[in-house]
Amino acid sequence: MIAHLDIDAFFAAVEMHRRPELRGRPVVVGGDPRGRGVVATASYAARRFGIRSAMSCAEALRRCPAAVFVPPDMARYREWSARVWDVVRAMAPAVEVVGLDEGYLELPPGDPAAAARAVRDAVACEVRLSCSLGVATCKVAAKIASDADKPGGVTVVPPGGEAAFLAPLPLRALPGVGPRTDARLAAAGIATIGDLAGLADGDLGRLLPGRVGEELRRRARGLDDRPVRSEPAERVSISTERTFDRDVSDPARLRALGGEMAARVAEALRRRGRFARTVTVKLRYADFRTVTRAETIRVPTDDAAAIARTAARLLCRALAERPGALRLLGVSVSGLVPERQLALF
């Protein structure tokens, strides 16, 4: 059996450990409510005002003027997260960490519900953080189950009961169904996971063509054979981007900012001992339209100046095609190869 573990309101919970006077108050971890930030995590008290992750902080402030806004401290959250996963690893044969605050674990033989409760209690006791777990035969059911009884609950889906457990839930609860897919299916009268599971081949091909649709319907039926993978996957890309407080239109200033981002990306490459073949710049205009421009270079590089030159060229090209002020600029590299493969090029 597999369990999905999700730490409850993780960033906000860590902040409350640091500042106990915040306990019970509406706490929002995220950007500046007077700027362009969004909510990363809202405490349960803040959620009562309708504040949710990904909402703009300005909107959150409007909903709850008494909310306490705290800027995120990722280094601290990484430390707390590591402590949680150390505890979990000591109790499970395989653990796959998916983000700082969630992951899958294989449960040891025996009573799965008891094992899941033991993990929850150990995390509460040793790290003093609350988490919720879902237990099932597969990842998709376990993940959805972990959300069924928050905070602090353990929900078990009995083997064979996966499809029945999923069927009545809103489509949006299925991982992989975002706002677009939800809207498209809703327009065709598909409202629940069970509706998607029961879709005939023809309708599925029309509504969600391609492998994505096939896979989503399989998951909706509770069919998911992805294993719990303990070893972390190789990085595919490294990026950095910044939304400006005020839109920037001066091309020279944008080039300079791109150069700084290239340096950050190059440093991350060197830290990981990787070289990149493709450089991509991302531009978001004042109207939120986003374009990317990419170029693959002959010799893979980890050199800041080389990445900056390519990024500047791409930036000029994009601005020539569509001049205008930018609210965001980003630089990313992909096509990563390890040092020893460099000789191949």
Added chain:
DNA sequence: TCTGGGGTCCTTCGACAA
């Protein structure tokens, strides 16, 4: 006066090679 940052994966399209 909205709408972050760091990612992954998929799809589509055009170019090109076999």
Added chain:
DNA sequence: TCTGTTGTCGAAGGACCC
């Protein structure tokens, strides 16, 4: 030589996730 097919790569965009 011409045409069509298939596969691969790079570029661009889109959807999604935490």
